[in-house]
Structures are given as C-alpha cells and as structure tokens.
Amino acid sequence: MSIPNPGRIEPVLWDDWHPVAELAALRHGRRLDTGLLGRPLTVTLRADGAIDACSGPHALPHLDTRYGFVWACLGAPVRDIVKFAAADEPDRIPVTGGSMAVAASGLRAVENFLDLGHLGYVHQGYLGEEPHTDIKPYTVGPREGGGIRATGCRVYQPRPSPADTSGYEVDYIYEVHRPYIVVLYKANPVDRTRMDLIALLLQPVSEESCVAHSFMSYPPHDVNEKSVRGFQQLIFGQDRPILENQLPKRLPLDAKAEISVRADSSSAHYRRWLSQLGVRFGAIPQAPA
Amino acid sequence: MIRLYDHELSGNCYKVRLLLSLLGEQYERVPVDLHPIRENRTAWFLALNPHGQVPVLDDSGFVLCESNAILVYLASRPGVPDQWYPRNDVQALGRTARWLEFATRLSGIISAARNHDLMQEQADIGALRSKARSLLRVLDEHLWFTEQAGRGWLAGEAPGVADVACFPWVMLSGEGGIDRLPWPAIARWTDRVKRLPGFVPMSGVFPASPGL
Known part of the structure; x- marks a missing residue:
C-alpha cells in the first residue's frame, strides 16, 4: 500500500x-x-x-x-539509501550529531552548508575569523554518480574541529549527492592524508521546514564522541537563527532571484542542478521562459 | 577550582557561563551529552543532581544545582562586588528576587516553545507563545520605566544576577518562534548586556557589532 x-x-x-x-x-x-x-x-x-x-x-x-x-x-523506491564510500573504511568511528528542526526549507540548509562565505562571520572563532574572510577560487562540477562536487576549497580556520586548538588553512571538498543530502570532506587534523566526513541529511518536513540530521565519520584519532557531537551542535546552533531569518523561506532557483558573487559558485551550480532535476518541493521554481 | 556541568545549547547553563565570565572567573567546563543521548538521566549524573538537569556547579567539592541558586551563590562570595547580588540594599535585593522568579517563569515557557520548535516536542505552541509575549510585555514596560528613572538594569543601579538570569531566555525567545521586535526597551537592555566587559555569547546568541 x-x-x-x-x-x-x-x-x-x-x-x-x-x-x-x-x-x-x-x-x-x-x-x-x-x-x-x-x-x-x-x-x-x-x-x-x-x-x-x-x-x-x-x-x-x-x-x-x-x-x-x-x-x-513514501513512494516506490527507485534507488538505494545514500551511501558514502569513505564511511565504509573499517577503522572509522561513526557519530550522529543530534537532530534539530529548522523553520526553513531544507534546500536553504544545504545551500548554507555549501557556503564558504559565512564561515568567518557566523562561525567566527571556530570555522573562520576576520580578517581571513576572502574566498579563494575553487572548482565546481558534476559529481560522478549524480549531484555536484566542489573541490580546491581552502579556508583559514582558527578551530576547525574539537581536536584542534590552533588554526590553519583547511582543505574542503563538498559533494551534493541528492537534493537534500550534502557531505563535506575535510582534512583530518591529526592525519592530514585522510578526510573527516561530515554529512548534513535534511528531512524535508514541509516546503518551509526541515529537520537537520548530521552524520560524521572520523579516522580513529583522539575522537571523543561527546565532544564531536557537542561541537556539531554548537556550529549548527549558530547556523539555525541565520537560516530561519532568510526570506523567502523556500530556495529561489531563478539565477536572477538573488544576487550572487564568484564565491557563491557552488550555490549557483546547486540551484541549476535542482532546476534540471525538476525539484519543486522547498524551492521557488524558475519562471518559464 | 570551579567546575561546571554544562551543555552549550542550554539557556540555564549559559546564565552561569555568562556570570562566570562577567566576574572574570576561570572554570572548567564538563560537557553533559544531553541530545540525543540523555547523559543527564544516567546514574552518575543523577547522583550529582537528582533532578537530572544541567547546570550543576562544583566549587571545590561544594555541589549546587538550579541555575538561579548558582548565580546567587557565585555573586555572594567574598570579594565579588556587591552590585551582582545587592545584599545590603533591601529594595534592590527584593527586586532581584522578583526578577529571578520572573526568569524562572520565562525559562519554563520559552524552553517549552524552543523544545517544540527545535526538538519536535509536542506542545500547545500558540498558548506558549502568547504567554511568552505577556511576560515580555511586562519586562519591556519595567525596563522602560527604569530607563526613565535613569537606570538601565532590572533590579538596581548596576547590572546584577537578575539581568544575567533573564538575558539568555529573552535572547532564546526567537528559537521558540517569539518575535522580539515589538519590545524596544528590551532591545536596548539586551544591547547593554552585550556591551558589558566580559560578555560571552552562546551558540545562537551573537555578540553586539563592534565599534558603536
């Protein structure tokens, strides 16, 4: 049924x-x-x-x-639940972050997660700080298997993770797997050859509300589940009021609806990809030409 | 050594962190994993506080729960300026007790509205928001009259524990869907709090913009 x-x-x-x-x-x-x-x-x-x-x-x-x-x-599944290959590495430690409801479209939450520009302001002292707020050029393109992928993102972060007390320039890779599912790979602070995985999984409750679930998967260096979860909640607690104050609450897909700059390249790609997929729920679709 | 059993997103923990910071106290934070693990319901924590709630203060073996009690204790220690808990001014002391009661009312309602909006807990959200607005109206009027009388704080001539107890829950009202725009005297007061030396924000509460 x-x-x-x-x-x-x-x-x-x-x-x-x-x-x-x-x-x-x-x-x-x-x-x-x-x-x-x-x-x-x-x-x-x-x-x-x-x-x-x-x-x-x-x-x-x-x-x-x-x-x-x-x-x-709710319908007839046409594909499997999303899978993150890195999370299958046997020594990794999985952590869920404590889900939080947000009065904004989940698509807005994905876009905010992709946004490098807010890190130095909203997450000042943790994921960025003034005057290191310039966004260096990065590359965005299609992701193998569907979605989009942004690479070459570098951000100066004073406290990139609960394991860090000193700042450095951190490498980021973003992947949007599904309209409401986005993942960030970030160089591990101890073993910089491996990537921490931080996925934001949005549950589209209504067009203008969602529940943000987060899943993290870390190489086994000094990971304390409690501190990881606490850090994630601190960071998302900073994002939530910003997200809830964005208007309109649904994400406009028309390229001319909101002004964007070069640093918003991943957002522009994301909106275009949503349009191509025909996503309407949680979005304000592009007006017909 | 002061140790605080704490959670970043708890408004009542933030009260205590804010006062400790305003007083320039060093302390150790012991995070309690409330969401979704509910470490506050485990045996070790219930032994510390049978109510199963953060914050809990441990000052070199003296253990105290209930956020307003912790504020009164911290502000009454020898060496702390009288202004924070004005025990030598009976009227200011009376007003302090009154606004601590008010903070308890406000936190009960705002935290229920916030848990509804943030944690998907069931609640009569319309009734909660309407009660919260009634309380904020009372606070706004009181602050307007104190400003007219040349003061700017809830209980006395200077900021005290009453301000510290109310501030977090006023700031977190937005997370329960309660708009603060209609209350200009509250907005001026929250700005004054944010500009106190030693002010610290919490996740979801942003500092005042610099340079004004």
Missing part, C-alpha cells in the same frame, strides 16, 4: 529515501511525531527493537536504517 500523494510531489523526491529519525533519540524517547514531504509521520521504536512508521492511517511500506538513522520512502 503506498501513501497518497495528493500534492503530486515530484518523483525525484517522493520515490527517494529520506532520514526521518535519529535512532539514539528514538531509543531514549520511543516515539517521534514528525513529518515528511508535507505528510504527518509518526515513528515508533517497539519494545522488541522493531521500528514502525505511519502517516495517518497508512503504515509506511519502505523503512530502513543506515548511519544511525531511520530512513523512509
């Missing part, structure tokens, strides 16, 4: 998997009332460990777990 789709939400989202609950939160709360793509959703952890999810009277047929989250598909 599939879930009714009266809003005719585009298959690229309706038939895909989305994160809907952090397993650790369910373990401590057992029941979560949330939403997905405009539908109400209740997720329950049963005493025997099984997970149930329903939207009104309809039980969800497609439910799975990965990376410490419950994932759901």
Whole structure:
C-alpha cells in the first residue's frame, strides 16, 4: 500500500529515501511525531527493537536504517539509501550529531552548508575569523554518480574541529549527492592524508521546514564522541537563527532571484542542478521562459 | 577550582557561563551529552543532581544545582562586588528576587516553545507563545520605566544576577518562534548586556557589532 500523494510531489523526491529519525533519540524517547514531504509521520521504536512508521492511517511500506538513522520512502523506491564510500573504511568511528528542526526549507540548509562565505562571520572563532574572510577560487562540477562536487576549497580556520586548538588553512571538498543530502570532506587534523566526513541529511518536513540530521565519520584519532557531537551542535546552533531569518523561506532557483558573487559558485551550480532535476518541493521554481 | 556541568545549547547553563565570565572567573567546563543521548538521566549524573538537569556547579567539592541558586551563590562570595547580588540594599535585593522568579517563569515557557520548535516536542505552541509575549510585555514596560528613572538594569543601579538570569531566555525567545521586535526597551537592555566587559555569547546568541 503506498501513501497518497495528493500534492503530486515530484518523483525525484517522493520515490527517494529520506532520514526521518535519529535512532539514539528514538531509543531514549520511543516515539517521534514528525513529518515528511508535507505528510504527518509518526515513528515508533517497539519494545522488541522493531521500528514502525505511519502517516495517518497508512503504515509506511519502505523503512530502513543506515548511519544511525531511520530512513523512509513514501513512494516506490527507485534507488538505494545514500551511501558514502569513505564511511565504509573499517577503522572509522561513526557519530550522529543530534537532530534539530529548522523553520526553513531544507534546500536553504544545504545551500548554507555549501557556503564558504559565512564561515568567518557566523562561525567566527571556530570555522573562520576576520580578517581571513576572502574566498579563494575553487572548482565546481558534476559529481560522478549524480549531484555536484566542489573541490580546491581552502579556508583559514582558527578551530576547525574539537581536536584542534590552533588554526590553519583547511582543505574542503563538498559533494551534493541528492537534493537534500550534502557531505563535506575535510582534512583530518591529526592525519592530514585522510578526510573527516561530515554529512548534513535534511528531512524535508514541509516546503518551509526541515529537520537537520548530521552524520560524521572520523579516522580513529583522539575522537571523543561527546565532544564531536557537542561541537556539531554548537556550529549548527549558530547556523539555525541565520537560516530561519532568510526570506523567502523556500530556495529561489531563478539565477536572477538573488544576487550572487564568484564565491557563491557552488550555490549557483546547486540551484541549476535542482532546476534540471525538476525539484519543486522547498524551492521557488524558475519562471518559464 | 570551579567546575561546571554544562551543555552549550542550554539557556540555564549559559546564565552561569555568562556570570562566570562577567566576574572574570576561570572554570572548567564538563560537557553533559544531553541530545540525543540523555547523559543527564544516567546514574552518575543523577547522583550529582537528582533532578537530572544541567547546570550543576562544583566549587571545590561544594555541589549546587538550579541555575538561579548558582548565580546567587557565585555573586555572594567574598570579594565579588556587591552590585551582582545587592545584599545590603533591601529594595534592590527584593527586586532581584522578583526578577529571578520572573526568569524562572520565562525559562519554563520559552524552553517549552524552543523544545517544540527545535526538538519536535509536542506542545500547545500558540498558548506558549502568547504567554511568552505577556511576560515580555511586562519586562519591556519595567525596563522602560527604569530607563526613565535613569537606570538601565532590572533590579538596581548596576547590572546584577537578575539581568544575567533573564538575558539568555529573552535572547532564546526567537528559537521558540517569539518575535522580539515589538519590545524596544528590551532591545536596548539586551544591547547593554552585550556591551558589558566580559560578555560571552552562546551558540545562537551573537555578540553586539563592534565599534558603536
């Protein structure tokens, strides 16, 4: 039995998997009332460990777990849940970051995550600082397997991670895998030949609200799960009021709707890619030519 | 040595961090993993505070819970200027107690609204926001009259624990969907707090812009 789709939400989202609950939160709360793509959703952890999810009277047929989250598909899944190859390296330590709801489109949250320009201001003292606010040129292109990829990003960061107390210039690679899923690879502070993985997984609750789930995967150097989670919540707690004050709350896809500069290249690519995919939920689509 | 059992996003922990910083105190932060792990419900933490809440202060073995109690304790220690807890001015002391009570009311309502908006907790959000607005109106009026009387602080001539107790929850009201724009005297007061020497922000609360 599939879930009714009266809003005719585009298959690229309706038939895909989305994160809907952090397993650790369910373990401590057992029941979560949330939403997905405009539908109400209740997720329950049963005493025997099984997970149930329903939207009104309809039980969800497609439910799975990965990376410490419950994932759901409301339609007929056309592909698997997103996979990050680096996270499969056996010595890596996975951490989930504590999910937080945001009164803004999840597409805005992806764009904010991609934005190098805000680091020196919103995350001053951690992920950037004045006067090191210039954005050096970086490269954006299509990602193999779909999405977009930004490479060659370099940012001076006074405190790039909970393991660092001194600043240095950090290498970043961004990958957008799905419209609501973005990942950042960042040189590990101890072993700079390996990359920390920080994924932001947005649950599109409504067009103008989302839940931000985060998944991190670190090489096993001095990683303290509690400090990683605390750092992630501190950083996202700085982003949240900024995101909630962006207007319009949905992401405009028209290139002329908002003024962008060279440093916003990944945002421009992201918006164009969303347009090509036909993503409308959470967006203000381009006006027909 | 002062040790604070703490969480970055907790408004009540921020109260204590703010006062410690305004007083120029060195202290050790011990993070408690509240979300989603609920370390505050584990046996070791409940032994520290049976209510299972942060903050908890440990001052060389003297353990105290409840954020307003911690503020009063910290501000009453020998060597701390009288202004922070004005124990020699009965009217200022009375007003301090009054605004500490107000801070408790405000934090109960704003934290419930914020947990609804941030953590997807169930709540009658309309009722919470309406109650919060009633409280903010009272605060704004009070601050307007204190400004007219040539003061700028909640309880006395100088900033005190009453200001420190109310400030976090006023600033976090936006995270519960409560707009602060209608309250100009509150905006001036929060700016004054942000410009105090030793002021520290928290995640979601930004410092005043420099140079004004």
